[in-house]
Structure formats: structure tokens, C-alpha cells
Amino acid sequence: MMPAMPAISIRPAAPEDAEAISAIYNPYVATTTISFEEETVAVDDMARRIADVLTLGLPWLVAECEGCLLGYAYATKWRARPAYRTSVESSVYLDKGAAGRGVGTALYRALLDILRGRDVHMVIGGIAQPNEASVALHEKLGFRKVAHFSEVGRKFGRWVDVGYWELRLE
Numbered sequence: 822m823m824p825a826m827p828a829i830s831i832r833p834a835a836p837e838d839a840e841a842i843s844a845i846y847n848p849y850v851a852t853t854t855i856s857f858e859e860e861t862v863a864v865d866d867m868a869r870r871i872a873d874v875l876t877l878g879l880p881w882l883v884a885e886c887e888g889c890l891l892g893y894a895y896a897t898k899w900r901a902r903p904a905y906r907t908s909v910e911s912s913v914y915l916d917k918g919a920a921g922r923g924v925g926t927a928l929y930r931a932l933l934d935i936l937r938g939r940d941v942h943m944v945i946g947g948i949a950q951p952n953e954a955s956v957a958l959h960e961k962l963g964f965r966k967v968a969h970f971s972e973v974g975r976k977f978g979r980w981v982d983v984g985y986w987e988l989r990l991e
Contacts, residue, residue: 827886829924831931834881834893839868841890842883845916854949854981857974871895879909880935884919884928891919894928896936899945907942913958925958933962937990944990949974950982964988 834842847861862870874881874895881895892915899908911932915925936944946964948955956966964986972980 829884829886829891829922829927831882831884831927833875834871834883834895836868836871838883838890838893839864839871842871842893843867845890845892846914848917849914854974854976854979855952855955857949857976857981859976878939880932880939882928882931882935884924891916891922891924892928894925894932896932896941896944899943907940908945909936909941909943910945910947911936912946913955920954925954926961929958929962933988933990942989942991944988946986946988948984948986950984956984956986959986959988962988 843862843864846856846867849856850858850861871881874897877898879896879898881893883893884891892913894911894913896909896911899905899910911929913925913929913932919925933944944964946955946959948959950969965988966984967987968985970983970985973983974981
């Protein structure tokens with residue numbers, strides 16, 4: 822009999838998690854078009870990002886197992902104008918070693934549960950294309966594709982498309 826997988830816990834992020842979050846995120850910045858950032862994010866800057874999201878009253882969650890961060894998910898304002906106040910954009914990133922273990926699904930479900938209790942009507946996920954894993958995760962959770970923009974980003978000397986998926990919570 823195989824030993825049981827250690828339990829994954831999900832909790833609110835804190836600025837003290839910035840180092841581990843940066844370690845998860847920066848490889849995406851440095852080596853993929855999944856993030857459109859072109860410079861890695863310093864730990865202090867990541868701590869500010871976490872604090873800014875929490876100050877807005879929006880969730881930033883981390884998943885951990887035996888004290889090691891496996892991934893994170895958060896929501897930000899969709900747009901600045903007041904009429905957009907009940908719409909958010911969501912993001913989820915996993916440590917490369919956590920893929921395929923259900924961590925992304927658990928994080929996203931926890932994030933969506935919190936958003937349902939916070940007067941959020943629409944969750945929007947923007948996904949640089951191609952990204953089959955992210956598309957599969959969003960669609961597994963009920964998101965549906967509503968837009969596709971061609972060549973709206975340029976990274977590593979090539980054009981990148983972005984698709985948008987939405988999930989109505991109410």
C-alpha cells in the first residue's frame with residue numbers, strides 16, 4: 822500500500838510569504854509567456870503586491886504542504902471604473918513540482934468560495950495562449966471562453982495571443 826499524500830492546507834497569504842511566492846512566480850516570468858512581465862519580481866515588490874490586494878479586501882491564498890508553498894491564487898480588480906466593482910480578475914500559479922496534484926483546483930475552488938461571499942458577480946481569467954493546463958483548469962471549474970485577442974503581447978521576440986474566460990458567481 823502506498824503512503825498517504827501529505828495534506829495540503831490553504832490559507833490567506835501574508836507579506837512574509839513574498840519570498841516563496843516570488844520563487845514560484847519568477848520562473849514563469851523568466852522562461853515562459855504565461856506572465857507578460859519581462860523582469861523578475863523582487864521580494865519587497867511581491868510583498869507590496871500581496872498587501873495591496875489584501876488592502877482592497879480581496880483574497881490572496883497560498884497552498885502549502887509540510888511548510889512548503891506549492892502555489893498561490895488571488896483576485897484583483899478587473900478595471901478601475903466604479904461600475905466594474907463586482908468583477909475581478911483571478912490568477913493562479915503553481916510551483917512546477919506541484920502540477921498534476923490537485924493543488925491548482927483546490928486553490929481556485931477556495932478562491933471562488935471566498936469571492937462568492939464578497940459581492941463578486943463575475944470572475945475573469947486571462948490566459949496567454951497556448952496554455953492547455955490553465956485552460957483545462959478554468960473549464961473544469963465552470964469558466965467559459967468569451968474572447969480571444971490575437972498578438973496582443975510580445976515576449977521573447979514573438980507575438981502572444983490572450984484568451985479570456987469568465988465565471989458568473991451569482
